[in-house]
Amino acid sequence: MQRLEERRNLRIDMWRRRNRSASWLIDHAIEHATRTDRLRGFALPMRPARCGWPLGRVDMTLIDGRAYATGLEHCASPWACPVCTPVIRARRARDLQRAADRWTGEGHALVFVTLTRPHTKSEPLADGLDLVARAWSDMTGSQRWRKLRNDLGIRHHARSVEITWSPGHGWHAHVHALLFADAPVDRKRLQDELCDMWGRALEHLGSRRPSKRHGVLCENVETTPEGAASYLSKPPDRIGSEITRMDRKQGRGHDSLTPFQLLDPPVIRRLGEWRARSLWIEYVESTQRRRSITWSRHLRSSLVGGREASDRQIIDDTIPGMRLYPIAPRTWRRLRRSPTLLAHLCSRTETGEVPIALDIIRLIAHERDGKTDDGNDEAERRCPRP
Template identity: 30%
Template sequence: MSVSDRLFDSFPDTSLTAQQAALDAIARDLVSDAAGAFGRAPDGRQAAGQARQGAQLDKRGVALTPSAKPEPKAEARGGVVARWKLKHTVAEILRDVTPPGKSTPGVCKCGTAGYQAEAVHLVRRGARAGVKGVYFCDSPWLCPSCAPRRAAERAERVQKVFDATERKGGAVVFLTLTVQHVKGQALADLKKLVMDACTKARQGKPWQLAKERYGITGVMVGPEVTWSPAHGWHFHLHVAVPMLLQGDWSSVVATAEEGGRWIVGRYRDYIERAGGRADDDAQDVQVMWRQEDLADYLAKGSGAWEVASAGATKQGKKGLTPWDLAARASATRYRALFAEYAAVMPGTRSCVITKTLADALGIVPEGDEDAPGVDEAEEDDVEVVGSVEPPRWHRLLRGGHVPAVFQAVEDRRPWEDIDRMMTALLDPPPPSHAPSAWEVAEHAKGTRHMFREAGEAVRAAIDREREQAARLGRHFEPPPLRRVLELVAA
């Protein structure tokens, strides 16, 4: 089973934070499984790794993967429902902020029927609901449904690089590059400052000399974004630097750390030249010996449901992920913040295997471009529950009803029930006007003197309520007549 498939198999229908935590646990499980393909580290690496077990890899309190492989989790349900609920919110935000005449982002169309599709098929993949024959936007930054798959793909690329580096006897240096930021700074400005400094640090003759000295084969860069009420946007980079060095393991570690520090120093210099500030103690350099630590950390860029804020808890600094901002979009403040994020991050690439890096390690280059389309692959383990005509499906999608339909599919309700539910969602009966027995009796008592019999007063009161329902365009539901008469006689 692929990493992508396993990542989708479990996702609890609980709070957003709990969902993220569960996803991170799954990701750690995946990379721990993959670590077996790397074989045992040489004795020197094993000893160095054991000495660091349990330690935090980020000096600012970011706790990474535990040494022990987590216990397998029972399959959870509801992840698809939660993601589609959030996708509907994201699409509504972006439709609202897109200027007239401009095309909305792909996530606003994600889930629509494929071109010339005759039907959209609701399916079950094990315990989770799904859909076939629809367009997917493939956005890792804006789409809660597509982002987990893209995150898994990024993790797989990191694994390939680490695998190739280890086969050649090298080490991977992991850098965290940050910049000092304050509340109110624009995300676009912070991103440009950090990205430009990181790029310039890897240019020119000094970089070429450093590559020779430290055996640098290239870099993989993973951006991450969070926001906090106290400090505003926090844009930073996780950078993996594979190095092929000679010597025993202790000397390799020492040289690799020196190379990492050299890159950090050069990055800080370019930040300062641009008018920013990047304190030395806010950067981090680690030589990775365990593949799962590297893959887990680098793959968690904010386009991955945060395989992210979930997996790394920043002690004392509770930042919100972009998905957290979208989930809070009922508040204007968070809606505007997500719109700002959506204007800046799409198109940002993460965990790319460049040709230079691939050639040095003997692997295939891989990019990180979006590849939207229609999933037409045949699947053996998919159960088709029922089919929906595209116009009807689009009404369900635009109305935000798809999560409810998916929940019914996961609950294994009969297709006839699901079909009736979809009809009710799209064409709900008009609201009822249902006065209570007490209300009708009180009106009858007030007009009793106008009629010879109490029953006539009650009948007039009921007719009055029926006319009120007609004026409102509502279905009239009269109260129990016996109860009304009892109240009038009391």
């Protein structure tokens, strides 16, 4: 019962965030409408705003005991959708965890690496993201990296980019990487070498070098209890999530925020809506079409097997299930405006109280049209279906 309650609360938070994001992105599209947009009578908002729009018939579906609405458009954003991002990242975390478990199960070692760079408070997020991605690929494409890898017996790696924002320091994009080594490595040597290589790669791209003390951090992933208790170590069982689940983290320290927190009422109150909205829009725009997690060439084939699913495939995979009852698109739009009611409907469906769920739907269907709170319906009616 407690898990059901927890799930209900998580859903309410997730859909509130979704509605907030959609309304900001739609407003933004309208404010920046081009002449062509005005002539054709609509401005298409960025994809995450369209996530959850009905494609036709909507069905309440049960998948592994959980209720989902199917028949909806999904944006499949691995960065900026409160609904799709957790699904995609959970799958990436699971795959990476499998690879890590298999590797440590064979008696090998893992190192968790964090690479940061100095930046100004006003630096655009897109610039920071370009720099860390390019510095990482320049570094790992170099002769020196190949030599270090051979010397230390590093066979594979996976890397992700994580983003935080704080009022004092602006956008902060940094790299997390998991290195798969044959045996425990000399952490100090790895850290010194990486610090130098990372610093040079950044300098070459016109960025400043990171500080020796804080720029690069290497932590051993310890598999023994004694090791796990030691300084600078990470527990192995959650390492997949450490790399991939930026969506679930809270910003560290008092001021640091993760992007999804920009959609939460306490943060909006603190920053002011205009500022929170501008930051969110910058985040959505800057992360479009960027890969969230990359694996080195043979990591998947040697440790997990199978082909890597695209973000879109991961979302599509979650769709098949047992259809329980249909929801008319108009009723669905009304439901979507009320995350609390929608979460209640899902809980009732999961506990098998489908007649109660159907009563709720009938009630909503006959409700007179009220004011929208996600500002979504008008934009949705005006946009063509994909």
